[in-house]
Amino acid sequence: MFLILILFLAGVSLRVPGYLDNNSVNILKNCSLNLVMGAGMLCVLLVGSIDISVAAVMELSAAIAGVLMRDGHIQSIGMMFVVGTLVGAVIGCVTGLLTSYGKVLPIIVTLGMMYVCRALIPMDFILGMNKIARVDLTDAFKDFILVRFLGIPVIAYITVAVVLLFGIFLKYTRIGRRFYAVGSNPEAARMRGVPVNGTKILAHILCGATAGMAGIMRLAEYNAIEKGACSGMEMFVIAACVLGGVSVMGGYGKMIGVVIGAILIATIDSAIPQLFINATMMSEFFKGILILAAILLNVFLRRWAEKRRKMRGNAR
Amino acid sequence: MKKGKIRDFAWELILLALLLILWIVFEWKDTVRDAVLVALGRKAKNVFSFSKMVSGMQVYMLYSFMALGMALILGMGDIDISVGASATLSAAVMGVLYRTLLSCGMNPGLAFAFAICACLVTGALCGLFNGYLITRFRELFPMIVTLGTMLFYRGLCYLVLGGNTLRFEDDATWAQLKALYNNKVLIGGLNVPTIIFWFLGFAVVFYVFLHKSTAGRRLFAIGENRVAARYSGIRVDRLELAMFVVCGFMAAVSSLFYVGSASATVRADAMTGYEMYAIAVAVLGGFSTGGGKGNILGVVLSVVLFGVLKKGLGTLFGFPDSVINLAVGIVLILSSLLPNLCEMLAAKIRMDRQKKSGKEGAEND
Numbered sequence: 001m002f003l004i005l006i007l008f009l010a011g012v013s014l015r016v017p018g019y020l021d022n023n024s025v026n027i028l029k030n031c032s033l034n035l036v037m038g039a040g041m042l043c044v045l046l047v048g049s050i051d052i053s054v055a056a057v058m059e060l061s062a063a064i065a066g067v068l069m070r071d072g073h074i075q076s077i078g079m080m081f082v083v084g085t086l087v088g089a090v091i092g093c094v095t096g097l098l099t100s101y102g103k104v105l106p107i108i109v110t111l112g113m114m115y116v117c118r119a120l121i122p123m124d125f126i127l128g129m130n131k132i133a134r135v136d137l138t139d140a141f142k143d144f145i146l147v148r149f150l151g152i153p154v155i156a157y158i159t160v161a162v163v164l165l166f167g168i169f170l171k172y173t174r175i176g177r178r179f180y181a182v183g184s185n186p187e188a189a190r191m192r193g194v195p196v197n198g199t200k201i202l203a204h205i206l207c208g209a210t211a212g213m214a215g216i217m218r219l220a221e222y223n224a225i226e227k228g229a230c231s232g233m234e235m236f237v238i239a240a241c242v243l244g245g246v247s248v249m250g251g252y253g254k255m256i257g258v259v260i261g262a263i264l265i266a267t268i269d270s271a272i273p274q275l276f277i278n279a280t281m282m283s284e285f286f287k288g289i290l291i292l293a294a295i296l297l298n299v300f301l302r303r304w305a306e307k308r309r310k311m312r313g314n315a316r
Numbered sequence: 317m318k319k320g321k322i323r324d325f326a327w328e329l330i331l332l333a334l335l336l337i338l339w340i341v342f343e344w345k346d347t348v349r350d351a352v353l354v355a356l357g358r359k360a361k362n363v364f365s366f367s368k369m370v371s372g373m374q375v376y377m378l379y380s381f382m383a384l385g386m387a388l389i390l391g392m393g394d395i396d397i398s399v400g401a402s403a404t405l406s407a408a409v410m411g412v413l414y415r416t417l418l419s420c421g422m423n424p425g426l427a428f429a430f431a432i433c434a435c436l437v438t439g440a441l442c443g444l445f446n447g448y449l450i451t452r453f454r455e456l457f458p459m460i461v462t463l464g465t466m467l468f469y470r471g472l473c474y475l476v477l478g479g480n481t482l483r484f485e486d487d488a489t490w491a492q493l494k495a496l497y498n499n500k501v502l503i504g505g506l507n508v509p510t511i512i513f514w515f516l517g518f519a520v521v522f523y524v525f526l527h528k529s530t531a532g533r534r535l536f537a538i539g540e541n542r543v544a545a546r547y548s549g550i551r552v553d554r555l556e557l558a559m560f561v562v563c564g565f566m567a568a569v570s571s572l573f574y575v576g577s578a579s580a581t582v583r584a585d586a587m588t589g590y591e592m593y594a595i596a597v598a599v600l601g602g603f604s605t606g607g608g609k610g611n612i613l614g615v616v617l618s619v620v621l622f623g624v625l626k627k628g629l630g631t632l633f634g635f636p637d638s639v640i641n642l643a644v645g646i647v648l649i650l651s652s653l654l655p656n657l658c659e660m661l662a663a664k665i666r667m668d669r670q671k672k673s674g675k676e677g678a679e680n681d
Contacts, residue, residue, distance in 0.1 A: 104652045105605050115645025235463055248457040288471025292464035299453050
């Protein structure tokens with residue numbers, strides 16, 4: 001997978017000289033949302049579940065935090081992130097409870113949650129918001145996206161921190177290893193004394209929390225949010241995970257894979273407008289084709305590796 | 317024997333009961349509102365009635381065709397989230413082909429027929445591609461494959477339409493498709509949109525196929541246990557491929573009606589989110605994404621239920637769209653949560669009873 005990324009990057013750099021110099025920061029910024037959500041999505045996929053409500057959760061948490069900022073309850077940027085993450089975590093908790101104890105299929109629960117979250121946003125008689133616009137936000141928050149440390153936007157540092165945290169959590173902590181156990185064989189995990197339902201709920205909470213965080217990041221980037229603003233994001237997050245070799249059946253996947261997948265998608269996104277002139281239509285077309293091709297190529301590569309392993313086994 | 321039969325239709329009965337309750341509530345609200353209006357000296361509006369519901373039904377029927385196709389896919393334990401994109405693609409192909417044929421100097425009627433055929437064929441081809449990828453690449457989940465093809469078809473839409481909006485201004489096509497969508501037949505004093513007959517026709521075909529034919533039984537067998545089905549001699553891949561073709565075809569059918577609906581313009585991002593509506597309707601109709609169960613009757617009922625819910629909440633209570641979506645979301649979650657909870661409760665009661673009788677038995681010994 002890493003090879004594909006490098007090949008792609010090399011191809012693009014040949015066509016557009018100086019592409020990498022100008023764009024590496026941009027790519028990092030573009031894929032930050034996908035990466036943060038991808039980390040949460042990885043947890044959910046690992047326990048054998050799926051969450052297609054992340055985009056709606058993003059919108060909802062950004063909207064709630066935005067309203068609180070408009071009404072003057074929050075001034076600091078840090079509090080915005082805390083509120084957004086908490087809102088996401090609560091929604092994730094509900095989803096987790098429904099899927100684990102309620103035994104409802106995750107795709108149905110999250111589909112329902114998607115409707116519910118999207119519905120809650122424009123309900124001005126409950127939460128007093130319709131959409132969040134530029135005027136609702138404080139200047140400090142609006143400038144937050146421009147803040148750079150050592151030439152790299154702070155958002156990118158946050159992303160890297162989240163990714164590292166999740167990577168270490170999944171790989172080296174006991175609770176993180178439980179995710180793999182539950183995903184690969186829930187019955188066996190239960191026998192070994194792993195709290196299956198609790199692990200599933202935790203995974204959903206983490207996914208919701210990252211989605212809420214991503215919502216705040218998006219709010220900082222665009223300074224506005226409304227219902228349906230992020231629709232389609234969930235598909236790209238799942239696509240990034242799948243490109244990174246995460247199994248949708250659960251139990252298999254690495255953080256580094258998700259990172260590569262997300263960067264690949266961001267690269268495709270930013271490279272195509274530079275390769276072709278009439279941007280929107282061609283870029284949409286190639287985005288679709290490339291993601292599909294990358295998913296299939298991934299399968300081919302894995303099959304090939306399997307075959308070689310078998311042949312080597314036979315030779316012995 | 318009879319009891320078993322009733323139990324087979326338990327879900328449909330629940331849906332029917334829900335429909336009745338909603339209906340009574342809305343009817344009551346309507347009469348109250350009219351009474352207030354009359355008391356204020358204004359004319360009674362009578363917004364919610366059977367005839368009005370029927371005559372306004374076409375708005376809620378657009379995704380019902382997709383839901384029928386989706387029911388087949390869900391029955392097999394697969395899922396197809398590319399239907400919205402393939403519907404848009406078929407509509408786009410239809411429009412562009414019609415334009416091209418007209419500019420080549422073809423007779424409009426003939427071009428129209430060609431275009432409609434092309435639309436249906438495109439839908440079927442999209443389904444074929446989905447089915448091929450899914451049966452060929454078993455490692456990938458249907459969800460992932462159709463996610464990829466969804467993005468791919470959307471991209472194709474952008475390519476075909478070139479980023480413009482496709483308009484069927486005052487063409488013959490537009491008039492005919494609009495008629496297809498808007499036509500109403502007067503039956504016993506009721507204005508029945510023809511789209512209802514199309515839908516019921518398709519539903520009957522699907523019902524017979526799914527519940528009365530061998531292929532339908534096989535389909536459920538696949539949903540129940542794919543490996544067992546394969547070992548019992550069902551050609552799983554072939555049937556699955558066929559069902560995806562049917563699903564794509566139904567998406568194309570609903571795109572025909574979509575073009576006919578009032579907006580009558582096709583943009584490359586039209587019909588996004590329709591796949592979610594289709595899945596929601598099918599799931600509420602009793603098909604689970606786990607596969608192996610469901611009934612077309614339930615899908616028909618849930619189409620009506622969605623229509624009544626949207627119309628009632630929207631026009632009668634004056635709720636904005638968002639509340640309706642909230643209701644849809646909650647209904648969707650509850651509709652799959654409640655049966656599970658009932659089952660768990662029943663299992664618990666059974667366990668308790670067994671424990672009790674076991675204890676009594678032990679004491680007697």
